Amino acid sequence: MISISYDGQLCRVVGTAASGWLQLRNRNGERIVAHQSDFQNVVARDYASSLTDGCSRWPTAVQVSPEQELRRTASHEAGHAVVSAYLEVPFDYIEMGDDGTGIVQPSCTADEGESLRELAAKQLIAAYAGMESQQTFHPAQPLWQIRDCAQDDRRKIRDIAAEFGFTTTELSRAREQAVVLVQQLRNAIEATASALLEKRKLTCADVRAIVASV
Ligand SMILES: [Zn+2]
Secondary structure, eight states, X not given: OXXXXXXXXXXXXXXXXXXXXXXXXXXXXXXXXXXXXXXXXXXXXXXXXXXXXXOOOOOOOOOOOHHHHHHHHHHHHHXXXXXXXXXXXXXXXXXXXXXSOEEEEEOXXXXXXXXXXXXXXXXXXXXXHHHHHHHHHOXXXXXXXXXXXXXXXXXXXXXXXXXXXXXXXXHHHHHHHHHHHHXXXXXXXXXXXXXXXXXXEEEHHHHHHHHHHO
């Protein structure tokens, strides 16, 4: 029987699935699925039921250092923040915890004269920008992991689309604009990510100053 340490607990490897996925069972009998390229880092319990056994590959774990995890988070949050600042979508601050979690705290104030739908359209672009930025600065990270980090963003995009009636075409366009802006604002995003790594919290004014200075 093979056991590995996963997420701080000893788990039994009960099977492997296609594309390097491992099925694990922890001491409580809970089924967990993790990827062999990065099994220390992934919590993807939901996928368990959709996988089938059959592949005989075993873990060759590449552990992601906490520092690397922080750099990924910093790029992701910096992408949201810089695109927000550029599009003048108000936010209060961005913050990153030592555990690699990050947030962009939305602001309650909107510019006068702008319709809520116009603001929502920009929020969509800013929401897509986190994932795009992470992918741009960490191209070696598997896409499924990057998508995992963006679950909240996808929920936010769905909510905005439902509330304001954005079509699939409009969503695709917002995503394309995020791709373009992340490339265009690449230097500002990189500078913001470095500042965030150092200070852990930046205000909207800090980010706007960085965008204006690079
Ligand atoms: Zn995000």
